[in-house]
Amino acid sequence: MSELRLPELDPTSDRPVFKQIADHLRAAIDRKDLSPGERLPSESQLISHYDVARMTVRHALQILQSEGLTVAEHGKGVFVRSRPPVxxxxxxxxxxxxxxxxxxxxxxxxxxxxxxxxxxxxxxxxxxxxxxxxxxxxxxxxxxxxxxxxxxxxxxxxxxxxxxxxxxxxxxxxxxxxxxxxxxxxxxxxxxxxxxxxxxxxxxxxxxxxxxxxxxxxxxxxxxxxxxxxxxxxxxxxxxxxxxxxxxxxxxxxxxxxxxx
Amino acid sequence: MSELRLPELDPTSDRPVFKQIADHLRAAIDRKDLSPGERLPSESQLISHYDVARMTVRHALQILQSEGLTVAEHGKGVFVRSRPPVxxxxxxxxxxxxxxxxxxxxxxxxxxxxxxxxxxxxxxxxxxxxxxxxxxxxxxxxxxxxxxxxxxxxxxxxxxxxxxxxxxxxxxxxxxxxxxxxxxxxxxxxxxxxxxxxxxxxxxxxxxxxxxxxxxxxxxxxxxxxxxxxxxxxxxxxxxxxxxxxxxxxxxxxxxxxxxx
DNA sequence: CAGTGGTCTAGACCACATC
DNA sequence: ATGTGGTCTAGACCACTGC
CATH class of the missing domain: 3.40.1410.10 (Chorismate lyase-like)
Structure with missing residues (x-):
């Protein structure tokens, strides 16, 4: 899990930082680098990786959550959602x-x-x-x-x-x-x-x-x-x-x- | 539109402030006090009405947006969503x-x-x-x-x-x-x-x-x-x-x- | 206890819309 | 020029989880 490698931010891009971060994490989920049930990097890990403020990584995480890709569990972490039986x-x-x-x-x-x-x-x-x-x-x-x-x-x-x-x-x-x-x-x-x-x-x-x-x-x-x-x-x-x-x-x-x- | 009357916050409630604000606005929309196409109070109006920080009202507004109830238009305001022809x-x-x-x-x-x-x-x-x-x-x-x-x-x-x-x-x-x-x-x-x-x-x-x-x-x-x-x-x-x-x-x-x- | 996410503040600068 | 929302910072305190 510390295997997860996230790209750097593109400072030349017009795309807002929080969206870039969301893109990176979404891509990792799509690629199955992060599989259902697995924990995402913690907020503080993302903060130090990207060198941004906490609200910025929270904004990114919230995008994923509103897309139904992740769930946050208080005190434990943010996890890739696993689907119930269909x-x-x-x-x-x-x-x-x-x-x-x-x-x-x-x-x-x-x-x-x-x-x-x-x-x-x-x-x-x-x-x-x-x-x-x-x-x-x-x-x-x-x-x-x-x-x-x-x-x-x-x-x-x-x-x-x-x-x-x-x-x-x-x-x-x-x-x-x-x-x-x-x-x-x-x-x-x-x-x-x-x-x-x-x-x-x-x-x-x-x-x-x-x-x-x-x-x-x-x-x-x-x-x-x-x-x-x-x-x-x-x-x-x-x-x-x-x-x-x-x-x-x-x-x-x-x-x-x-x-x- | 200045007719819109929003309740006060309930300081005794456990419910977070941003959720209370979202509740008030959602209720106003449900009651048709705010009808489709109409503009919600601006962020600064909400800030002074509730006496909270900007991020707090933005959080509330974002809840409504993620529920599909409102759309924000940059430079104009936040509006109650009107539906396309079905x-x-x-x-x-x-x-x-x-x-x-x-x-x-x-x-x-x-x-x-x-x-x-x-x-x-x-x-x-x-x-x-x-x-x-x-x-x-x-x-x-x-x-x-x-x-x-x-x-x-x-x-x-x-x-x-x-x-x-x-x-x-x-x-x-x-x-x-x-x-x-x-x-x-x-x-x-x-x-x-x-x-x-x-x-x-x-x-x-x-x-x-x-x-x-x-x-x-x-x-x-x-x-x-x-x-x-x-x-x-x-x-x-x-x-x-x-x-x-x-x-x-x-x-x-x-x-x-x-x-x- | 340390680490996690949840809520909130008080500012800053920017981009867009309107007049 | 003014008012609007969009992005971002750098802190604070709280609540939950796990050891």
């Missing part, structure tokens, strides 16, 4: 045959991938829908929704928060109101209630996390989130659920299949 | 009926949305595929690919770079080698060459941009990118194109439809 979400993940095997989508898929899934902080409430959710569910006026909020973890590491909205007129007095929604999850319950599912739509955005999201997913600085909103439609064409999920972008690759017809 | 990409965007209308997907769709599309910096080369692309295209050994790189703009603002890889054995001597690939784009050409398209797969990741990407898309700090890799398959099940695209995440909402079967 979940690949395929477009058949809500296929009925999965549901009929009696497991909720998340659990089934994670076990297939050899990681330990868990779910925590399930909160179930009933409330008025936001205008956005009401529009997606075709609700109006007095209609209320059942809200199921939960957080998914892989190997104990949070990767996703999900909030489902189901019209109260459908969910009332069903197992959808229970923390454990039973085999196959709420989609299986919706089908038992006569809403045979036809298709889903998903809308995907990416952005930097809000503070709450960052906390709930224990996101490292510089890691964006996927914001995915899924709407489930039954065979009568009625929207029966909206699920709003925030996913750590470095725990996921989303995958879809599109017809050419 | 493109919604639907999962039927490569349907044959669009192709048969004689327009490439990007142009057709943008015109429908009332924005002026353009394409620039088309580079066409032939080279060895990267291992990743070779694997996706089922290529081996000597096989080469034709590479088409271009950049898409809306109303003059770059939103996406795309690089297509087509097996050279297919593309050679076709209009795919020309900067203007003709009516319906390269997918129409592939079909004329006997590769009737069957379906596409798309893999989506989100992350912070690399330096080059940031420059090519003129991204504001704190804006992540979608990294989307699409593979096109013909009706014989053969992969005939891989398209690697980087999209500004705040210019796009991706939308897909999934079957429940």
């Amino acid at each position: 979940r690949r979400l395929a477009s058949d993940r809500f296929a009925r045959h999965h549901r009929e095997e009696g497991k909720a989508a998340f659990i089934a898929e994670a076990e297939g991938a050899g990681v330990k899934p868990s779910v925590d902080s399930i909160e179930i409430t009933e409330s008025e829908p936001s205008p956005d959710v009401a529009a997606k569910l075709n609700l109006s006026g007095e209609d209320r929704v059942v809200v199921r909020a939960r957080r998914y973890l892989l190997n104990g590491h949070p990767v996703e928060t999900a909030t489902s909205y189901i019209p109260a007129s459908i969910a009332k007095e069903s197992q959808i109101m229970e923390p454990n929604s039973g085999p196959g999850g709420i989609y299986a319950r919706l089908e038992e209630l006569g809403h045979r599912l036809d298709h889903f739509t998903e809308e995907i955005r990416a952005r930097m996390p809000l503070r709450d999201e960052s906390r709930a997913l224990k996101l490292a600085p510089g890691v964006p989130v996927f914001h995915l909103v899924r709407t489930a439609y039954d065979q009568a064409g009625r929207p029966v659920e909206v699920c709003d999920t925030i996913m750590s972008s470095d725990a996921y690759v989303l995958s879809y299949e599109l017809p050419a017809r | 493109r919604r990409l639907a999962s039927d965007r490569f349907a044959r009926h669009h192709r048969e209308e004689g327009k490439a997907a990007f142009i057709a769709e943008a015109e429908g949305a009332g924005v002026k599309p353009s394409v620039d910096s088309i580079e066409i080369t032939e080279s060895e595929p990267s291992p990743d692309v070779a694997a996706k295209l089922n290529l081996s050994g000597e096989d080469r690919v034709v590479v088409r790189a271009r950049r898409y703009l809306l109303n003059g603002h770059p939103v996406e770079t795309a690089t297509s890889y087509i097996p050279a054995s297919i593309a050679k001597e076709s209009q795919i080698m020309e900067p203007n690939s003709g009516p319906g784009g390269i997918y129409a050409r592939l079909e004329e060459l006997g590769h009737r398209l069957d379906h596409f797969t798309e893999e989506i990741r989100a992350r912070m941009p690399l330096r080059d990407e940031s420059r090519a898309l003129k991204l504001a700090p704190g804006v992540p990118v979608f990294h989307l890799v699409r593979t096109a398959y013909d009706q014989a099940g053969r992969p005939v194109e891989v398209c690697d695209t980087i999209m500004s995440s705040d210019a796009y909402v991706l939308s897909y439809e999934l079957p429940a079967r």
Whole structure:
């Protein structure tokens, strides 16, 4: 690790010193001279190597952190980020045959991938829908929704928060109101209630996390989130659920299949 | 604008001063006390309001910037970010009926949305595929690919770079080698060459941009990118194109439809 | 304890925008 | 000329980690 050789600053360059330093370190990471988990040179080492003020090297380090390349650990050092296991979400993940095997989508898929899934902080409430959710569910006026909020973890590491909205007129007095929604999850319950599912739509955005999201997913600085909103439609064409999920972008690759017809 | 009222610091709080300042400004933005395009108080105004050092308010401002909430403009001030027009990409965007209308997907769709599309910096080369692309295209050994790189703009603002890889054995001597690939784009050409398209797969990741990407898309700090890799398959099940695209995440909402079967 | 990163100060000089 | 943000210095004290 003392093997790491960093270039000198180029005093003729217009590029600010802190950016040059960030460039050097980024290049070392890209070249794998510094591999995931490895410690970067300490601030004081960088200060003496480059002969600059502390704020300058901190600025450089902060650039890397905001790019999601490193994490600082107080009292220990700055480390090259190592990525959590990645979940690949395929477009058949809500296929009925999965549901009929009696497991909720998340659990089934994670076990297939050899990681330990868990779910925590399930909160179930009933409330008025936001205008956005009401529009997606075709609700109006007095209609209320059942809200199921939960957080998914892989190997104990949070990767996703999900909030489902189901019209109260459908969910009332069903197992959808229970923390454990039973085999196959709420989609299986919706089908038992006569809403045979036809298709889903998903809308995907990416952005930097809000503070709450960052906390709930224990996101490292510089890691964006996927914001995915899924709407489930039954065979009568009625929207029966909206699920709003925030996913750590470095725990996921989303995958879809599109017809050419 | 002098209307903006910011709270005082809470000296009893454990929360660092720069975070408290960032919180105040973020809240003002969320409440729309500061709306998109509006200028934030200048550094010196914040310094005198909070009675702190300049580096402290700069740190706070930088937090907001890294969250993508603001942009600094040298000599002018710090402004609440206003978003570019958003493109919604639907999962039927490569349907044959669009192709048969004689327009490439990007142009057709943008015109429908009332924005002026353009394409620039088309580079066409032939080279060895990267291992990743070779694997996706089922290529081996000597096989080469034709590479088409271009950049898409809306109303003059770059939103996406795309690089297509087509097996050279297919593309050679076709209009795919020309900067203007003709009516319906390269997918129409592939079909004329006997590769009737069957379906596409798309893999989506989100992350912070690399330096080059940031420059090519003129991204504001704190804006992540979608990294989307699409593979096109013909009706014989053969992969005939891989398209690697980087999209500004705040210019796009991706939308897909999934079957429940 | 020594070494690490986290926060903060009080200055300096520079480059860009506006009038 | 003035006000804005961009870069940089040279310190200070604090909190966390590890031995």
